Amino acid sequence: MYTVGRKNYTVVAINTASKAGEWIKSRCGKHSNIKTKLSSHDLVTEVDKGCETMIRNLLLTYFPDHSFLGEEGVEVGPEASVKAVDSIQEAEYVWIVDPIDGTTNFVHGFPFYSVSIALAHKGEVILGVVYDPVHDEMFVAEKGKGAYLRGQKMEISKENELSSSLLGTGFPVQQNALTTNLKGIQALSNKVRNIRTTGSAALHLAYVAAGRMSGFWELELNAWDIAAGALLIKESGGEVTDTKGEPYQLCVRNVLATNGLIHQSLQKELVSAEATGF
Numbered sequence: 041m042y043t044v045g046r047k048n049y050t051v052v053a054i055n056t057a058s059k060a061g062e063w064i065k066s067r068c069g070k071h072s073n074i075k076t077k078l079s080s081h082d083l084v085t086e087v088d089k090g091c092e093t094m095i096r097n098l099l100l101t102y103f104p105d106h107s108f109l110g111e112e113g114v115e116v117g118p119e120a121s122v123k124a125v126d127s128i129q130e131a132e133y134v135w136i137v138d139p140i141d142g143t144t145n146f147v148h149g150f151p152f153y154s155v156s157i158a159l160a161h162k163g164e165v166i167l168g169v170v171y172d173p174v175h176d177e178m179f180v181a182e183k184g185k186g187a188y189l190r191g192q193k194m195e196i197s198k199e200n201e202l203s204s205s206l207l208g209t210g211f212p213v214q215q216n217a218l219t220t221n222l223k224g225i226q227a228l229s230n231k232v233r234n235i236r237t238t239g240s241a242a243l244h245l246a247y248v249a250a251g252r253m254s255g256f257w258e259l260e261l262n263a264w265d266i267a268a269g270a271l272l273i274k275e276s277g278g279e280v281t282d283t284k285g286e287p288y289q290l291c292v293r294n295v296l297a298t299n300g301l302i303h304q305s306l307q308k309e310l311v312s313a314e315a316t317g318f
């Protein structure tokens with residue numbers, strides 16, 4: 041486990057995700073004060089904000105010299121998000137947090153949302169935790185040490201054909217990204233076994249790591265949606281790039297994440313459908 045002196049990053053991250061997850065689950069259906077961000081498809085509640093504050097306080101109590109990047113602390117819109125990620129690239133240690141990934145699901149009581157917590161060291165993710173409080177599933181990865189679910193090492197799927205692959209994607213909140221993503225969905229839907237869009241990018245990534253899906257792509261995500269899930273996939277033997285095939289970094293927003301075996305063929309399909317984004 042990642043330790044510095046006697047401080048154990050992994051245990052703190054797991055405990056924090058667990059506390060945050062229990063709290064959001066207890067607030068599901070009882071929240072109020074729903075606001076919109078970029079558009080009417082992009083929601084935020086007082087629970088998103090409260091949860092981020094709780095996570096921030098817990099992490100920084102243990103690690104006061106670390107930096108923190110959370111979705112609700114960044115101004116709305118892609119420019120602010122790109123700037124915020126740029127500003128932490130060089131940071132020694134930075135926690136990258138999505139307090140509720142799947143706010144729309146949370147608001148509607150659709151039981152598929154998660155807490156995503158990653159720790160990056162000088163721009164490289166070294167720890168990733170995605171917690172689904174509804175199903176009590178804690179997905180954990182440490183760089184170089186594998187990825188685990190309930191103490192069991194996760195195995196990536198072994199599908200090597202698109203035709204037998206189950207994929208995940210999303211409906212991005214930005215209109216032009218949505219239009220482009222729909223081209224990918226249309227091109228792929230009769231070439232793969234099926235496509236799921238369940239509304240939590242972090243959980244989709246965790247499901248790829250756990251072998252429940254063979255691949256996932258989505259446009260215009262943010263570092264807090266992807267960072268923890270990307271490490272889960274890498275550590276369970278999969279591959280994460282941007283949709284153009286460039287290696288994953290914190291600044292990647294158009295993500296392609298697979299079991300590795302279908303990576304090239306999926307990427308090729310996105311290119312030929314002109315669905316890789318900008």
Ligand code: IPD
Nearest residue numbers: 140141142143210211239240241
């Ligand atoms: C959203 C979810 C969703 C994805 C959106 C994200 P949020 O995050 O990950 O699956 O399609 O693009 O913004 O806003 O619920 O944290």
Ligand code: CA
Nearest residue numbers: 083084111143
């Ligand atoms: Ca959001």
Ligand code: CA
Nearest residue numbers: 138141142265
């Ligand atoms: Ca998110």
Ligand code: CA
Nearest residue numbers: 111138140141
């Ligand atoms: Ca969120």
